[in-house]
């Protein structure tokens with residue numbers, strides 16, 4: 001049987017491979033602590049679940065949904081963007097549902113790339129910034145995020161021959177995997193750069209409200225001119241513990257949102273109406289549940305940072321996301337340290353190199369397990385791994 005080259009050469013998704021390793025160990029009776037995938041361990045807020053149940057009981061949601069999205073969903077997204085970010089979105093043509101940000105990342109590549117075109121992909125960055133372009137018969141060019149620039153790219157250092165082929169640029173702040181946030185005029189510089197180089201900005205805003213120490217993350221679309229050059233991929237996964245629900249939205253430039261809608265009408269039949277109503281309840285309801293969750297994560301962040309320091313692994317506490325981006329001990333590669341920690345301590349961390357070549361020398365630890373497991377994981381590393 002002949003598999004198409006784009007899939008034959010496609011590696012399994014990073015966490016699919018890690019999940020297999022975890023399953024094998026658990027099947028062997030090994031107690032594994034996973035600080036790998038960023039999958040919230042806390043429950044979806046009750047009022048969101050109640051809205052799902054009510055929506056599911058409404059026969060109107062049992063038929064095909066529309067890829068345009070129910071008006072209630074689009075109005076809730078527009079209201080959230082106005083209140084939370086100060087961004088005005090027209091529900092009629094600037095908002096379309098996504099089945100999670102991940103599909104948005106993969107499919108926007110099919111909207112923007114012709115064969116051989118380039119996507120500039122933040123490096124380190126979410127793996128689909130690279131596999132998405134490949135699945136669109138395009139290519140990804142790594143855009144190193146420099147620690148000395150607060151894990152921002154040096155836009156002026158991008159070679160002209162790369163820019164000639166580039167059609168789009170993936171960035172994400174708060175940033176997965178580094179935890180970096182924007183506290184300067186980077187988005188304004190990015191809008192100007194996109195205009196000059198005829199690039200589309202795709203801002204992956206999956207961690208918008210997972211922030212700490214009083215920091216409040218901006219939307220890219222709050223930047224003057226942003227809606228003329230790009231879109232934002234918004235997700236409810238992390239803010240409302242809804243990774244399993246697959247609920248998000250692509251918002252911003254009307255032409256791009258419409259093109260995305262046209263593609264999606266040919267790919268799937270949209271988001272289950274009851275999930276749309278649950279998402280609307282999350283976005284239009286009290287946001288205290290998000291603030292409480294961030295308090296939990298900030299406590300876990302500080303606990304893990306301090307525990308790692310006691311074993312000689314130093315990392316600055318991030319102001320955003322659910323991740324610590326930790327330099328590996330001297331003498332290790334990111335893959336080598338990841339494997340040693342798994343084999344000797346039965347703890348899962350994510351190798352930084354899996355996020356791109358600039359991730360080498362780091363591992364990523366998620367804050368998605370309770371305090372006692374975070375402490376146990378570090379104790380095991382201290383006792384069983386040569387640091």
Ligand code: MLT
Pocket residue numbers: 015036037038039102176
């Ligand atoms: C991550 O851990 O980077 C993400 O939560 C995984 C995903 O979105 O698939």
